[in-house]
Amino acid sequence: MSTTEDRPTAAVGTYDAVVARLERVVGELESGQLSLEQSIEKFAEGVKLAAEATRKLDEAERRIEILVRNADGSEGEVPFEPDGGKGP
C-alpha cells in the first residue's frame, strides 16, 4: 500500500498544519537554546498541538451513508451497507 508520501496533498490542510507546527515546536525544545520560561511555554504548546492532532485523528466516526430522496422530494442521508445494495 502506498504511503502518505506519494499523494498529491493540499498545501495547508488543518491536520497537516497542526502536525507541522508540532514538529517545529519539538525541534525548538530539542535545540536546548530556549530560556526556562520559553521552554515551559513551548512544552505547553506542544502538548496542546499533539492533543489536537490526536483528536482530529480520533474524532472521525466510521460511518457510511447514502443519499436518498425522501417522499417529499427532499434529500436525506441514511446508513449504508455496501453489500446491502440500496439502489437509486
Place this chain on the structure above:
Amino acid sequence: MAAPKPGETGDLFALARPRALSVGELTRLMRAQLEPRFRDVWVAGEIASLRRQSSGHLYFALKDADASIGAVVWSSQARRVQFALEDGLEVVARGHVEIYPPHGKYQLIVQEIEPRGAGAHALLLKQVKERLQKDGLLDPARKRPLPFLPRRVGVATSPTGAALRDFLRVLHGRFPTMPVLVAPCRVQGDGAAAMLISSVRALCRAGCDVVVVTRGGGSQDELAAFDDERLARALAACPVPVVSAVGHEVDFTVADLVADVRAATPTHAAQLVVPVKEDLVARVAALRARLHRAASEGVAARRREVRALRAELADPGRLASQQRHRVDDLLHRAEGVARARARAERERVGAVRARLARADPRGRVRALVRRAEDAARRLGRWEATTFPRERLRLERLRARLEPANVAKLLERGFALVLARGRAVTQSGEVAEGETLRIALARGWLEARVEGRDVGADPLPGREAAAGHGPGGEGPTGDG
C-alpha cells in the same frame, strides 16, 4: 407521310426531333452536372460485396434499404484505414462522386472511412475536448491538490457495483474511521450523465471535502456518460477537488481530463484520497515522545545547574570549615616545604663533608712534603753542580761587560759627549755653534760648541788630532 426533303419545311404537325447527343457527350454533360455537387460528401451505409484487388484497391458497395452505390478506396488510402472492413459493417465514408465513362457507372471515391458508431463518437469527443480546452477547463494549472485528511469523502457511483465495494474496502483499510457519503446513480446507459451530475452536486452540498466519481471498466459505449460535456463542466464547477476513477486504464475519458486528479481504478482513488491512519498516529506519538523527552531533559539539566550553583553557595559554617581546611592545607604545605628545604640543606652539607672526607688533607700534605723534599734534593744537586758553573759563566760575561761599563768611568769624572745622538770622539766631528749633550755620572748637560781646539789641551800628553784646525773638516749639516 413522306419525310420532308432538304429545303422543304414539311408538315407543321410533324414532331421536330432534337439533335442526337453522342454517348460521350451525354456522359460529359452528366459529369459536369453531377460531380461538382458531390465533391465532398459524407455517406452512411452498410458495406457489401467487399473485395480487395491484388493492386491493393478496395471495392465494395455501400448500401441501405433504398439504394446502393459502388465505392472504391484506392490502395494509397486503403493503407490508412485503421480498422477491418467487412461485409455488413455499418460505416460512414467521406469522398466524392465520379462517373466512370467507359462503364457508365458512378462511384463513390472514398477518402476516409470509419465504423459508424465510433466515427460519430470520436468526432463528437474531439469537438467536446476542443470546446473545454478553449474554456480553459483542461488547463493543468487549475488542478487543485487534494486535502491531506478530508473530513468526509463523497463518492458518486453505482451502489451495487464492484467499484464502490473496492473503493470502500481500500479506503477503510487505510483509515477505518473516515466518514463516507455515497450518492447513488447510474454509470452507463440513458440518463447516466444527468444522474452523475446531480449526484456530484448533491455531494458538494452535503459538505464533502473531496468528491470521487467512479465506475469499473467497460467498453467505450458503456463509459460514454463520462465523456459527456455537461458532466465535465459540472465537475469543473465543483467547489471541492474531484477525483475521476473510471476503470479504463488506457484511454482517458473527458471526465478524467477535467478532474483535479485522475485515478486509474477505484482502489487507486481510495489510496489517493486518504492517508494511512496508523502512520499518522505513529507520527504524532513519536512527536509527543520527543516533546516529553526534550522537556524533561531540559528540566533535569536545569536542576543539575541549580544544584551545582547551590553547592557553591554553601552555608557559612561550611564556608568557615572550608577556610579552615584551606589554612590547614596551606600550613601543611608550608611545613612540608620547610622540611624539604632543611632536608635538602642537610644533604648538601653531608655531601660536602663526604667530599671533604674523600679529599683527605693529610694525604695531600704528605704528598706535598714529599714533593718539597724532592724539590730540595733537586735544588741541592743543582746548587752543587749547575749553580757554580753558571755563576762562573756569569762572572766571565760580566767581566767582558766591564769595559763597556761606562758608569764606572763617569764616576771617575769622565763625561760622555753626545752630538746628534752619537758619541763624539774628535773635535772635528762637530761644528761651531752645534748643540751637545753631555752625560755626567749623575745628570746631563746641554752645551754649545764655542770653539774647537782653542787654547791649551786640557788633557796633555796626547797625540795631536790628525788634520784638524779651526775650520777643519767637520760634520756637515745641522746638529
